[in-house]
Amino acid sequence: MCTATTYKTKDFYFGRTLDYDFSYGESVVITPRSFLIPLRYSEAIKSHYAIIGMATVIDGFPLYFEGINDKGLGVAGLNFVHNAHYNHEKSSSKTNIAQFEFIPYILSKAKNVEEAIELIDNLNIMDTPFSSKLPCAELHYLIADSNRAITVEFVKDGTRIYENPVGVLTNNPPFDKQLFNLNNYRRLTHKDIPNTFGEVELEQYSRGMGAMGLPGDLSSQSRFVRVAFVKLNSLSKDDEKSSVSQFFHILNSVDQQRGCCEVKEGEFEITLYTSCYNTNRGIMYYTTYDNHQISSVDMHHENLDSDELVVYQLVRDEKINYQN
Numbered sequence: 001m002c003t004a005t006t007y008k009t010k011d012f013y014f015g016r017t018l019d020y021d022f023s024y025g026e027s028v029v030i031t032p033r034s035f036l037i038p039l040r041y042s043e044a045i046k047s048h049y050a051i052i053g054m055a056t057v058i059d060g061f062p063l064y065f066e067g068i069n070d071k072g073l074g075v076a077g078l079n080f081v082h083n084a085h086y087n088h089e090k091s092s093s094k095t096n097i098a099q100f101e102f103i104p105y106i107l108s109k110a111k112n113v114e115e116a117i118e119l120i121d122n123l124n125i126m127d128t129p130f131s132s133k134l135p136c137a138e139l140h141y142l143i144a145d146s147n148r149a150i151t152v153e154f155v156k157d158g159t160r161i162y163e164n165p166v167g168v169l170t171n172n173p174p175f176d177k178q179l180f181n182l183n184n185y186r187r188l189t190h191k192d193i194p195n196t197f198g199e200v201e202l203e204q205y206s207r208g209m210g211a212m213g214l215p216g217d218l219s220s221q222s223r224f225v226r227v228a229f230v231k232l233n234s235l236s237k238d239d240e241k242s243s244v245s246q247f248f249h250i251l252n253s254v255d256q257q258r259g260c261c262e263v264k265e266g267e268f269e270i271t272l273y274t275s276c277y278n279t280n281r282g283i284m285y286y287t288t289y290d291n292h293q294i295s296s297v298d299m300h301h302e303n304l305d306s307d308e309l310v311v312y313q314l315v316r317d318e319k320i321n322y323q324n
């Protein structure tokens with residue numbers, strides 16, 4: 001399972017948790033403007049927006065899980081198993097894009113959500129696997145800029161583009177159902193709640209009782225409600241450190257601890273990493289399951305006009321500040 005969210009203070013932040021039982025060998029990957037992005041069904045993209053994100057690089061191709069570009073657009077792919085549907089036949093009227101090309105394609109060409117939608121309306125997503133070892137990922141997407149967020153789902157009936165007023169995405173069920181389900185939690189509040197049992201005197205024995213009933217389990221529907229509640233109630237100062245700190249607190253509310261979700265006998269899904277992007281400044285921050293110290297990579301510290309990928313291995317060892 002995975003969770004993606006946005007958060008706005010002075011700047012606009014975008015990020016996700018990636019929950020799985022094994023790693024795909026991800027690292028921080030910067031795709032500079034002149035890196036040739038090869039496409040299976042059309043000519044390679046020669047010059048484009050610069051991208052920073054989490055990806056695994058195979059045969060020189062950046063297979064992005066999520067990322068942002070230097071114009072401030074973010075795209076994250078989250079599992080959408082049994083619902084994602086891609087086409088097997090090429091289209092003669094639309095641009096044919098293999099499913100693994102979707103994130104780099106959008107981030108290289110669109111500077112905001114409107115432009116992303118224009119591109120998506122003209123896409124035919126192909127079920128072409130990257131290789132025989134990497135079958136198609138079944139994903140849906142959170143796409144956001146500082147003004148607007150959408151969810152994009154390629155399903156049997158076609159392409160679904162939903163406005164995403166919450167700025168949050170998890171996994172199944174389809175997004176319209178996730179959003180509707182929030183109705184069931186509309187009474188949750190960060191405030192104290194009144195006693196509605198009339199004459200019966202009931203003690204407010206604890207703080208935080210206004211959010212009683214907020215789901216605490218790891219299912220995708222529960223994580224959607226929980227992270228939406230935390231995000232929409234979130235308050236922080238608007239400077240960089242406070243905003244980044246608050247962003248990690250939002251996503252930590254849906255952290256998956258080893259042992260709580262067994263996916264196969266003896267194998268557990270955990271939050272492999274949590275990422276946070278300042279989309280205005282092109283800075284990526286991340287933590288990993290074992291390293292709680294935030295690491296950061298700034299795309300503008302690299303030569304963004306080059307034609308070679310820049311790769312930073314994840315710092316995965318716990319950094320403890322021993323004070324004595």
Ligand SMILES: C[C@H](CCC(=O)NCCS(=O)(=O)O)[C@H]1CC[C@H]2[C@@H]3CC[C@@H]4C[C@H](O)CC[C@]4(C)[C@H]3C[C@H](O)[C@]12C
Pocket residue numbers: 001002018019020024056063064065077078079080081099100129130134135136137138139171
């Ligand atoms: C596993 C992850 C989703 C985690 C998640 O949601 N776990 C919930 C489990 S549950 O389903 O909810 O039970 C997803 C998210 C992004 C994906 C990569 C996207 C690029 C590329 C696309 C190619 O086509 C296949 C290989 C490829 C590297 C992909 C591998 C894998 O698929 C990634 C990492």
